[in-house]
Amino acid sequence: MIYKITHSTTYIYETPVAVCHNLVMLTPRDDGNVRSLSHRLTIRPTPPISARRKDFFGNSVHSFSTEENHKQLTVTATSRVQVSPPNLPADETTVSWERVVHALKEQQDPNWLSVCPFQYDSPRVRRNTDFESFSKESFSPERPVLAAVRDLTTRIYGHFKYDSKATHVGTPTEDAFKLARGVCQDFAHVQLACLRSIGIPARYVSGYLRTNPPPGKPRLIGADQSHAWVAAYCGPDLGWVDVDPTNNCLCSTDHITIAWGRDYGDVAPIRGVFLGGGHHQLLVSVDVHPETEQPPS
Numbered sequence: 001m002i003y004k005i006t007h008s009t010t011y012i013y014e015t016p017v018a019v020c021h022n023l024v025m026l027t028p029r030d031d032g033n034v035r036s037l038s039h040r041l042t043i044r045p046t047p048p049i050s051a052r053r054k055d056f057f058g059n060s061v062h063s064f065s066t067e068e069n070h071k072q073l074t075v076t077a078t079s080r081v082q083v084s085p086p087n088l089p090a091d092e093t094t095v096s097w098e099r100v101v102h103a104l105k106e107q108q109d110p111n112w113l114s115v116c117p118f119q120y121d122s123p124r125v126r127r128n129t130d131f132e133s134f135s136k137e138s139f140s141p142e143r144p145v146l147a148a149v150r151d152l153t154t155r156i157y158g159h160f161k162y163d164s165k166a167t168h169v170g171t172p173t174e175d176a177f178k179l180a181r182g183v184c185q186d187f188a189h190v191q192l193a194c195l196r197s198i199g200i201p202a203r204y205v206s207g208y209l210r211t212n213p214p215p216g217k218p219r220l221i222g223a224d225q226s227h228a229w230v231a232a233y234c235g236p237d238l239g240w241v242d243v244d245p246t247n248n249c250l251c252s253t254d255h256i257t258i259a260w261g262r263d264y265g266d267v268a269p270i271r272g273v274f275l276g277g278g279h280h281q282l283l284v285s286v287d288v289h290p291e292t293e294q295p296p297s
Contacts, residue, residue, distance in 0.1 A: 001083050001253040002037070002291040005208060007226075007284075008076040009270055014278035016069040022272030025206075025259050026077035027060035032240075034257050037080040044074045057117075059259035059267065075270060080291070083253045088241065091147035100145050100235045101199035115233050118201040122262035125173055125192045125204075132197040134177075139198050149195070149232045149243060150250070156191050157248035169264070184228040185264050187245040191230045192263065201233035205242060205251075206267040207258040210288045225286045226269060231260065256288065 007026055030036040043050075047064035055061050066073070103109040104119065121127055138152040163181040173193050176186035188204055195202035209227040229244040229251055242251035259267040 003081050003083065003210065003256060003288055004291055005079045005081065005256065006076065006287045007079075007208075007269075008074065008286075010075075010283040011073045012281040012283070013071045013073075013276070014280065015276060016071050017066075017073070017274045017277040018069055019065070019067050019276075020073065020272060020274035021065045022063065022075075022270060023268075024062040024064070024075060024077070024270050025059055025267055026075075026079075026269055027062070027258070028079050028081045028207075029059065029257050029259065031058075032257065033084045033086055033253075035082040035084075037082055039077070039079045042074075042076045042078070044072075045070050055261075055266075057259070057261050057266065059261070069276075081256055083256055085252045086241070086250070088146070088250070089238070091150060092144050094144040094146040094238055095235050096142045097139050097145040097148050097198075097200065098142065100233070103235065104199070104201070110236055111233075111239075115201040117262060118203040118233065119196060119199070121196075123265050124263035125189050125196065127193060127197040128174070129197075130174075130177065131190075131193040135194040135198045139200075145200070145232075145234045146238065146241060149200070149234065149241060152191065152194060153230075153243045153245045154248050156187060156194070156245040160187055160190070160245075162187075162246065184246040188228045188230050189263060191243075191245045195230070195232055203231045203240070203260045204263045204267060205229050205231050205257055205260045206264075206269065208256040208286065208288045209244075209247075210254045210256065210290075225284070227255070228264065229255065 027039050028034055028036045041062055043064060047066045050064040052062050104112050135152060139148045159180055161181040164183055166179055167176050167182040167186050173189040176182040177190050192202045206228050229242060231240040231242045234241050244251055261267045
């Protein structure tokens with residue numbers, strides 16, 4: 001499936017901003033099942049200082065600085081990507097989850113060094129016994145790892161209620177877990193904490209979700225906006241498997257990866273600082289559509 005994606009973010013300031021410094025992470029990753037065909041980032045006003053680099057996790061980061069008075073800043077990312085479906089075996093044919101954990105612990109897994117950053121605590125996701133206990137119902141002894149991961153995804157989906165007013169971007173994962181409600185960021189953080197608490201490496205994935213429901217069926221939550229999900233490490237043969245706890249599904253051609261990290265803090269789409277401006281208004285518009293369809297009007 002080939003998609004064209006347009007993601008536009010506009011900041012409107014009450015008074016002029018004199019200086020701003022920003023980091024933008026809106027370039028699709030070119031690996032796994034996503035192939036980046038083209039990408040363009042447009043910033044208005046045009047910044048005199050800008051640079052591109054790769055971060056520790058291999059994500060593309062664009063930094064820029066503007067040092068002229070402005071009352072509006074617009075960042076527009078236009079991308080064209082090709083997304084292929086994952087090739088996964090039957091759940092019950094995968095190795096036991098204990099075998100995955102043991103191989104990593106004993107450094108017998110050939111990928112153990114690269115997955116280490118996703119095995120332990122991160123600033124927004126900390127392991128504890130509550131998350132471990134919740135996970136144990138899915139990760140019973142000798143259960144195949146993919147079956148266990150998918151069952152945990154289903155249980156989080158059933159346990160949580162999607163509620164955009166229940167949490168905010170800084171809500172601790174422990175609080176979201178107790179509330180049993182939140183947005184895709186909270187669903188993902190909770191599943192990360194559950195997986196890591198039993199020794200399964202897991203990473204936070206940011207991107208987009210495209211839905212095209214049949215007549216009479218609801219659109220998936222997260223359609224035509226930024227979305228977040230989880231990738232669980234299932235051993236060297238299977239590798240990373242992306243699952244979406246917000247929508248209770250395996251990720252396929254409807255999920256488009258932009259970046260991944262330990263938690264949301266590693267992959268925020270836009271972050272920065274500015275001097276001046278007073279109160280400001282944030283406008284975000286995201287269009288995701290297959291190339292064979294007409295773009296949204």
